[in-house]
Amino acid sequence: NKSIIFKAVPDGYPVAGEHMELVTKEIDIENFSLADGDILVKNHYMSLDPYMRGKMRHSYVKYFTPAYEIGQVLDGLGTAIVVKSNNKKYQVGDYYIGLIGWEEYSHIPANVVSASFEILAKAISKSKVPESYFLGLLGMPGMSDYVVLNKIGQPKKGETIFITAASGAVGQVVGQIAKIKGLRVIGSAGDYSKIKYLEELKFDEAFNYKTCNTDEKLKELCPNGIDIYFDNVGGEILDIVLNHLNNFARVVACGMISQYNTNDHYGVKNIFQVIKKCLLIQGFIVTDHLQEIESFQKEKGECKLKYKEDIVEGIQNAPQAFVNIFTGKNFGKLIVKIC
Ligand code: NDP
Numbered sequence: 402n403k404s405i406i407f408k409a410v411p412d413g414y415p416v417a418g419e420h421m422e423l424v425t426k427e428i429d430i431e432n433f434s435l436a437d438g439d440i441l442v443k444n445h446y447m448s449l450d451p452y453m454r455g456k457m458r459h460s461y462v463k464y465f466t467p468a469y470e471i472g473q474v475l476d477g478l479g480t481a482i483v484v485k486s487n488n489k490k491y492q493v494g495d496y497y498i499g500l501i502g503w504e505e506y507s508h509i510p511a512n513v514v515s516a517s518f519e520i521l522a523k524a525i526s527k528s529k530v531p532e533s534y535f536l537g538l539l540g541m542p543g544m545s546d547y548v549v550l551n552k553i554g555q556p557k558k559g560e561t562i563f564i565t566a567a568s569g570a571v572g573q574v575v576g577q578i579a580k581i582k583g584l585r586v587i588g589s590a591g592d593y594s595k596i597k598y599l600e601e602l603k604f605d606e607a608f609n610y611k612t613c614n615t616d617e618k619l620k621e622l623c624p625n626g627i628d629i630y631f632d633n634v635g636g637e638i639l640d641i642v643l644n645h646l647n648n649f650a651r652v653v654a655c656g657m658i659s660q661y662n663t664n665d666h667y668g669v670k671n672i673f674q675v676i677k678k679c680l681l682i683q684g685f686i687v688t689d690h691l692q693e694i695e696s697f698q699k700e701k702g703e704c705k706l707k708y709k710e711d712i713v714e715g716i717q718n719a720p721q722a723f724v725n726i727f728t729g730k731n732f733g734k735l736i737v738k739i740c
Contacts, residue, residue, distance in 0.1 A: 407474075408471070438488050439509060444479050449737060474504055475719075498540075504716060505740060537708060541688070547693075548687065559584070561584065562586055563629070569734070572633055587622050589610040596608065639669060651681045
């Protein structure tokens with residue numbers, strides 16, 4: 402059983418091998434012993450997400466997720482098949498979606514099984530879409546935009562929305578939904594091929610924030626200002642956008658990836674705009690909205706959205722793939738295909 406363990410807390414950007422390490426252990430499936438309620442699963446697809454960087458910290462640092470412990474197998478959401486079960490809810494051969502290790506086989510204890518997404522797991526077997534979509538378009542990133550674009554963004558036809566990291570797992574869906582809702586959609590991303598993809602998705606305008614001046618571009622592309630900012634990056638770009646927002650604009654604070662690898666966080670200078678323009682800035686944690694998962698599934702299943710995935714093969718390649726999120730080398734929802 403190949404696994405990736407958490408080796409050391411990174412100070413800055415994580416490095417494959419230095420902070421995450423591949424280990425291999427024999428696993429005897431036939432004689433594997435399971436306590437009451439436990440299951441053993443063979444992992445198929447695993448989601449790699451920016452939030453995992455926040456778990457790679459010292460446990461004394463408080464945050465909204467528990468810290469990974471040194472030596473533990475890293476974990477995240479994944480899809481799998483049950484190969485052994487001591488749980489009435491799961492039979493051998495059933496799909497499982499929930500917390501798994503970054504490994505080929507995972508022993509899932511009863512308490513983790515009870516927090517798994519049975520509704521989603523049942524939907525996989527009936528679904529015509531790829532299994533991996535249940536970790537992206539039909540999973541947590543997809544849910545992020547579904548839940549909050551409406552709740553926090555309060556979009557109205559004809560308004561202008563600006564989305565950063567727009568070709569990513571979350572951003573690409575936000576943009577398409579915003580188009581369906583009749584908004585003018587502007588996106589930024591950090592690579593030429595990503596900008597081309599945003600054009601394919603019918604974004605009204607897209608620009609490369611690494612080669613353009615964001616302030617100048619927003620002046621040019623949003624002469625009437627921005628009504629909704631879907632913020633995936635935080636930092637200096639958030640600061641610039643504050644100056645381009647209209648009165649009563651909404652900022653959906655989804656993520657601040659530009660700040661995840663530093664303790665010297667960017668100090669936003671234009672915060673006074675919040676008062677001057679009566680802005681609403683609101684964050685959210687997608688897992689607080691799981692009660693909406695059924696209606697989300699139904700509505701998303703009926704949509705005809707495009708979805709780009711970046712699928713990396715082999716658990717041994719997970720550490721480098723994870724590191725790549727923070728330099729923008731991933732293009733689309735980052736997934737590891739384990740088997
Ligand atoms: P993506 O698939 O968009 O991958 C991350 C992308 O962020 C990279 O490809 C890169 O794209 C961009 N990026 C990386 N570093 C920087 C930087 N320093 N400055 C600007 N852009 C950068 O990830 P997700 O769609 O999964 O996540 C997007 C954001 O949403 C993250 O901040 C994440 O933490 C957050 N999130 C929040 C959730 C919640 O519950 N609140 C749930 C899910 C995600 P590029 O080439 O364009 O630079």
